[in-house]
Amino acid sequence: xLSLIIGxxxxxxxxxxxxxxxxxxxxxxxxxxxHTEGAESLARIERHRRQRAGLGFExxxxxxxxxxxxxxxGANALLEDLSNLLxxxxxxxxGGGAEAVRRGLSRALSRCGxxxxxxxxxxxxxxxxxxxxxxxxxxxxxxxxxxxxxxxLVTEIVCGLPNVLKGELP
Amino acid sequence: MIFVTGPLYAGKESYIRRALGWDEADFRxxxxxxxxxxxxxxxxxxxxxxxxxxxxxxxxxxxGGVVPVDAGMRRKREQAxxxxxxxxxxxxTVIRVCxxxxxxLKGEWP
Numbered sequence: 001x002l003s004l005i006i007g008x009x010x011x012x013x014x015x016x017x018x019x020x021x022x023x024x025x026x027x028x029x030x031x032x033x034x035h036t037e038g039a040e041s042l043a044r045i046e047r048h049r050r051q052r053a054g055l056g057f058e059x060x061x062x063x064x065x066x067x068x069x070x071x072x073x074g075a076n077a078l079l080e081d082l083s084n085l086l087x088x089x090x091x092x093x094x095g096g097g098a099e100a101v102r103r104g105l106s107r108a109l110s111r112c113g114x115x116x117x118x119x120x121x122x123x124x125x126x127x128x129x130x131x132x133x134x135x136x137x138x139x140x141x142x143x144x145x146x147x148x149x150x151x152x153l154v155t156e157i158v159c160g161l162p163n164v165l166k167g168e169l170p
Numbered sequence: 171m172i173f174v175t176g177p178l179y180a181g182k183e184s185y186i187r188r189a190l191g192w193d194e195a196d197f198r199x200x201x202x203x204x205x206x207x208x209x210x211x212x213x214x215x216x217x218x219x220x221x222x223x224x225x226x227x228x229x230x231x232x233x234g235g236v237v238p239v240d241a242g243m244r245r246k247r248e249q250a251x252x253x254x255x256x257x258x259x260x261x262x263t264v265i266r267v268c269x270x271x272x273x274x275l276k277g278e279w280p
Contacts, residue, residue: 006269008234121268123177125235126247141179148269156268165271 001170002109003116003153006144012160014048017078017118018055023170026076026113030057031069033085035092048080063088064095066104071111079108082119082147086140091132098139105147119144121156172280173261174228175254181270182228189272189280190226201226205257209249210242218256227261229254 003020007013021028030052034041049059057078062069066085071077079085082101089095096103108115123141127134148154153167162169172190176182187197202221206229211217221227231254232247258264263277 004269121177121234123179124231124233126232126238126243127178127230128238128243138179141177141181145181145270148271154269154271163273165268165273 001114001153002147002151003114003155003167004144004147004151005116005118005155005157006121007157008121011121011157013118013157014080015051016155016157016160016162017080017116018052018057020170021057021076021078021114021116022055024076024114024116026074027072028055028057029071029075029077029112030059031062031066031071031077031079031108032059033063033079033081033088035063035088036061064092065100067100067107069104069108071108073111074113075111076114077108077112078116078118080118082117082143083122083140086143087136090136090139098143101139101143102146105143109150117147119147171222171224171257171261172226172263172265173254173257174226174265174267175231175258176267177231177234180267182230182267185267185270185272186226186228186265186280197226200224201228203228205229205253206232206250209253210245211249214249214253214256218253218260221257222260227257229257 005013005017034045060069086098086101089097089100151166154165155162156165174182174186183203202224205221205227208217233251238244263280264275266273266275
């Protein structure tokens, strides 16, 4: 089952996605996309680790090259998050752009029994951005639409509550 | 009139053209898109009336980000939101598209 979880900053999408994974079968795997450097990143990583503690997730650090990640066959994986992975592939050294993300998702889909992808709603604040940011928004929107088209479940998270756009909650 | 709204690059036009079975020529003749670019304007109600005469109106949501520092940008996004409300009030059907997926907010599916 492929699930896409979209929400704004602080909407509760991570907690929702974790709770969703608890209801799904397979070895729980957390695919962490954030570069592990900088105080803010580390604080956020620590908060997410505490939130996941006791839920039995193995953590796989994957800031780049998802297509080469060692994902066990049949895993119940939570990828958090797509926007971060895309930003890394587009803007950090050694990145392969949106195509690398697309390849990685395709491989993750073929490896996982259940794949839950967390992505960000960052498209309602207008178009008054630089060219690089607009290119990022266009690529992220395209990936979101592609995943949504293939997904069994798509839900927006508002104030921690699901607004289901496709499929049914398990 | 059908009013379609949603975030940037959400697939609003592709979705509604598919749903209505319209080609490029149908769309040009019967629809207007990016109406958020028509503001600011001095008479929003008259603009909404004029737009509502079309069969299909598409707008991109602009009001979800941080309040812009620039006064002109603040006025534009405020008016874009107001215009969307006026259009939704005049519409028979309102659909919001997110990640290419439609959600019915008013009326019936086309």
